[in-house]
Amino acid sequence: MSKQANLYSFADVATLAPALRAYVIQCQEAGLARHGVFKVGVSGGSLPKTLAQALLAPSTDNGDAVKWDRWEIFFADERAVPLDHADSNYALLKAELLDKLPADVQQPVVHTIDPQYLGDTQELADQYEQSLVRSFASRDSVKLPIFDLLLLGCGPDGHTCSLFPGHELLRETSAWIAPIEDSPKPPPRRITLTLPVVTHSVRIAFVATGAGKKGIMKEIFEDSKGLPCALVNEGTGERCSWFVDNAAVEGVSYPRRPFSL
Numbered sequence: 001m002s003k004q005a006n007l008y009s010f011a012d013v014a015t016l017a018p019a020l021r022a023y024v025i026q027c028q029e030a031g032l033a034r035h036g037v038f039k040v041g042v043s044g045g046s047l048p049k050t051l052a053q054a055l056l057a058p059s060t061d062n063g064d065a066v067k068w069d070r071w072e073i074f075f076a077d078e079r080a081v082p083l084d085h086a087d088s089n090y091a092l093l094k095a096e097l098l099d100k101l102p103a104d105v106q107q108p109v110v111h112t113i114d115p116q117y118l119g120d121t122q123e124l125a126d127q128y129e130q131s132l133v134r135s136f137a138s139r140d141s142v143k144l145p146i147f148d149l150l151l152l153g154c155g156p157d158g159h160t161c162s163l164f165p166g167h168e169l170l171r172e173t174s175a176w177i178a179p180i181e182d183s184p185k186p187p188p189r190r191i192t193l194t195l196p197v198v199t200h201s202v203r204i205a206f207v208a209t210g211a212g213k214k215g216i217m218k219e220i221f222e223d224s225k226g227l228p229c230a231l232v233n234e235g236t237g238e239r240c241s242w243f244v245d246n247a248a249v250e251g252v253s254y255p256r257r258p259f260s261l
């Protein structure tokens with residue numbers, strides 16, 4: 001089996017979505033078998049919309065049910081803004097996905113940032129890290145939290161979470177969650193999972209679609225240059241899978257794999 005990240009390419013988002021769903025369900029079942037809950041971290045940006053397309057589709061009753069009541073959702077990164085702000089990753093996930101769950105479905109547990117700490121991003125990060133500590137057992141006994149799955153986006157500059165190219169945060173080795181005050185993409189004040197936490201996850205799935213991602217996908221898969229997304233690929237190998245549409249990887253020299261679980 002390949003030790004490199006898997007690259008799965010689809011004609012469009014409509015054909016990508018069922019494959020992404022099958023992959024998430026497999027991770028869900030593995031998480032439930034391991035510890036009775038499914039601990040998943042999600043990004044903002046374009047991801048929630050595609051995720052909603054994948055997960056809100058009706059179940060076919062072939063063991064592909066999303067067990068929302070067993071999900072614990074964390075944010076791979078979050079902006080230091082109120083939870084109902086237009087820039088909030090939580091607000092985006094809520095609008096795209098959580099608010100669209102059928103009324104008879106029990107909502108998942110969602111770990112948001114605590115808005116009372118918005119004035120101090122270090123405290124905001126520390127408090128969010130404490131929610132991970134409570135969920136994943138104490139920091140003393142667990143060197144790093146292990147997410148069952150991280151669902152990540154890839155920015156047009158190769159950033160993921162709020163880990164930006166060339167930023168000193170890429171060298172963070174001890175914190176689980178770190179603050180950033182100078183994000184090159186607005187808004188500047190954010191918190192993010194650190195690279196060691198990302199690469200420690202059981203599975204990592206990137207979702208990148210559209211021709212706007214073509215240039216950066218070429219750099220990530222052909223040149224790397226220490227881009228954050230490429231560092232995740234290098235740190236996780238075959239535990240990492242990319243779900244992309246053909247437009248995003250046109251002209252990219254990297255072996256595509258036929259999708260299978």
Ligand SMILES: O=C1O[C@H](COP(=O)(O)O)[C@@H](O)[C@H](O)[C@H]1O
Nearest residue numbers: 043044045046047153154155161
């Ligand atoms: O700022 C952010 O951007 C990235 C990428 O967003 P996309 O719209 O290019 O998919 C996202 O993954 C991250 O969560 C968000 O805070």
